[in-house]
Amino acid sequence: MDAAPPRSDLARNDVAHMSKNKDRQSAEAAGRKLIALNKKARHDYFIDETYEAGLALEGWEVKALRSGRAQIKEGYVLLKGNEAWLFGAHISPLPSASTHVSPDPARTRKLLMHRRQIDNLIGLVERKGYALVPLALYWKKGKAKLEIGLARGKKKYDKRATEKDRDWQRQKERILKK
Numbered sequence: 001m002d003a004a005p006p007r008s009d010l011a012r013n014d015v016a017h018m019s020k021n022k023d024r025q026s027a028e029a030a031g032r033k034l035i036a037l038n039k040k041a042r043h044d045y046f047i048d049e050t051y052e053a054g055l056a057l058e059g060w061e062v063k064a065l066r067s068g069r070a071q072i073k074e075g076y077v078l079l080k081g082n083e084a085w086l087f088g089a090h091i092s093p094l095p096s097a098s099t100h101v102s103p104d105p106a107r108t109r110k111l112l113m114h115r116r117q118i119d120n121l122i123g124l125v126e127r128k129g130y131a132l133v134p135l136a137l138y139w140k141k142g143k144a145k146l147e148i149g150l151a152r153g154k155k156k157y158d159k160r161a162t163e164k165d166r167d168w169q170r171q172k173e174r175i176l177k178k
Contacts, residue, residue: 045151054112077132
């Protein structure tokens with residue numbers, strides 16, 4: 001019986017790196033290239049439904065997104081005047097931005113959705129108390145898309161239960177591995 005060779009630190013880092021990119025790889029397998037992911041949203045909210053929306057962007061924003069300079073962790077979606085708007089998302093301009101354009105990294109961006117979807121969301125948000133949270137920003141067929149989650153807030157005990165389940169799943173995998 002040959003014993004398995006000891007793992008080097010480099011191999012351990014590769015395994016850790018692969019597990020961190022699990023979400024990114026699953027998104028790419030679905031035909032979309034991930035730009036930014038909001039992991040905190042799934043920790044803080046129960047996501048009941050997801051919607052896909054396009055974004056109305058300026059030229060410098062598209063270039064910044066292509067280089068991956070975006071974060072949506074603090075972003076949220078509001079419905080105003082039968083339109084959906086993305087607030088709080090930050091797209092950092094490239095240092096080589098043009099001099100005649102004054103980029104605003106935290107500007108409000110309009111979301112492009114079908115009228116029926118917006119009407120449905122208005123009803124759910126206003127009557128049932130849901131929130132709209134950005135989950136992921138990605139490229140799909142050359143266009144920037146935002147995945148929006150229809151969310152209910154988690155209480156502290158819900159978050160603890162989720163962590164407990166996640167830890168148990170990890171322990172189960174370790175036990176089964178041995």
